[in-house]
Structures are given as C-alpha cells and as structure tokens.
Amino acid sequence: MRIxxxxxEGLLDFRLRDTLTRVGGFDECVSEFIRVNNTLLPSHRFYRYVPELHENCRTRSGVPVKVQLLGSDINCMAENASKVASLGAYGIDINFGCPAPTVNRNRGGAALLxxxxxxxxxxxxxxKAVTANIPVTAKMRLGYDSTEQALVCAKALEEGGAEEIVVHxxxxxxxxxxxxxxxxxxKIRSTVNVPVVANGEIWTAEDAKRCQEVSGCRDIMIGRGAVANPALALMIRGKRNQNLSWDEIKEILYLYWLNLEKTVDTRSRGGRIKQWLHYLSREYQEAKRDFEIVKRFTNLDEFTFYWKQGR
Structure with missing residues (x-):
C-alpha cells in the first residue's frame, strides 16, 4: 500500500508537507497546483511552490514530491513540464480536478473534464516533453456536473500516457x-490498465479500509483527513492505534508556526494556524478552545507565550 x-490550496503547501511528513506514514506528496497560462514560467516560480526542488525534490524527511501543473494550453503545459523537469522534479502531476470557480472559468482543473x-x-x-524516467500522472474527478464521461476521461488520460491516475x-x-x-x-479501475489511486472522504483508518474494499484500490491519497489527524497515515498502516496527544499536537503546531515565520507575514500566519485548528477540531476538543484564543493573536510573542508557557 502507498499513501x-x-x-x-492555501494550507497544505510545502510548509505543512514538511510538518506532516515528519510525523510519518507517507510515501509521496503532490504539490499545490502551479497555474500555467500562456508563458514559460521562470525558475523562481517553481522554487516558490516546491522549494524541495533544491533537495532532490524531497521533503526534509525524505518523502518525494511530484510537481502539479494546471492549465489548458497544450504547448505551454508541455514547455513548463520540461522546464520543471530540468530543475529536478521527481514527477509531473496534471490537475484535472480543482473545483474552484475562478480556476474553472479560466478553463482549468475540473472544467477540462x-x-x-x-x-x-x-x-x-x-x-513527450519529459524524459522517460520522470513519471507523468494525473488527478481527476468523476466529472464536471455528472459522471457521464468519467470512464471516457480516465481512458483519455491512460491513452495520453499517464502512468497513474488519482481519482477524487x-x-x-x-x-x-x-x-x-x-x-x-x-469502475474506472476496470476501464484502464494503469494504477489508480483512491481519494476522497478518508478521515479514519476505517474509512481507508472501506475505501480500499469498495474501490478495489490498494493505494490511497489523503488530504483533509491528514490535516485533521496528523497521525492518520500511521494509523492506516497499523503503526499507531490512537491519535497523537494534544500536547504532541501543540508542539507540532508551534514548530509549524516557526516555519511560517520565515516566509509568511504575522497576519497570514495566524490565518494558517486558525485553518489548521479548524480541521483539528474534528478530532480534538482542545482545538476548538484554542481556536478561540489564537484567533486574537497578532504577533509571534503572543503565540510563543501561549504554547510554551501554558494557560
């Protein structure tokens, strides 16, 4: 099994990838999508989204990261894929699943379904644009407003050369x-001959097991479930039988805050922490309480005092 x-978008970026992969249980990550319009992006744009490119395209705990591209211009997508491959990308993933209206209005993400x-x-x-040793994969949903073309879309990805398809x-x-x-x-697995990864609504180890049974997939992708429960991947693997303690979560949150300090302004850092606490509140009552406290913070000193000095 691969997880x-x-x-x-806006939360599970390279900073949180670093944090969650340190907890453990993951085999691979996919970056936030990098929007490709009608130009060849400069190198610094790829490094901004995927600084792991400086480290053999791996997180600090050694988990490889695929670079995800989003766009509809065929030639421009190929040129940018070639560019990021030359920077050392571990793999290229193509986004056919983003449901954001602003993305879809610009003929991107799920609109292409x-x-x-x-x-x-x-x-x-x-x-064709990248060397054979760099995997090209794709992520799709079941369709735009119906499942009518789900199998057709999956087959199109396979025939285009995708080596693996993640299905939300x-x-x-x-x-x-x-x-x-x-x-x-x-149904998609029965239609294509490439590996399929199951994604969507996996919040617990029991969900993962049921998803595998229903979908027939061995491999799964988790996002929101991992943000709500950082130990979820380990629990799915049977390496833990319970959540991390709230004291352990607090330490992880503090280290994440320090990581944010390097590149994110104080106000935005607070927003990221509040987002994470919102997801954590699914598993931790303490997160609801701490959300009410943290939402008033405006500087690093307040946050440091709260997490390190107690209540």
Missing amino acids: LLAPM KEPDLMFAIVKAIR ARTKTDGYKPPAYWDWIS
Missing part, C-alpha cells in the same frame, strides 16, 4: 460534500 499526501480530447492532448504533450470520487458540482462515490473508482 499519498494531497495538496490543499468536459473536454476529454484536450485532456488526452495535454497528457500526451507532457509525456466526486464530481466538480459535488465539491467536497459527502459522500464520496468510491464505487465509481472501481
């Missing part, structure tokens, strides 16, 4: 509302 860590021929062309161009088991219209339709992943 992949998903990106989350309405154009399987274009999906095929993008994957084929990227596969909802349509764009479904957003992130439960349930996830894992049975559709099973």
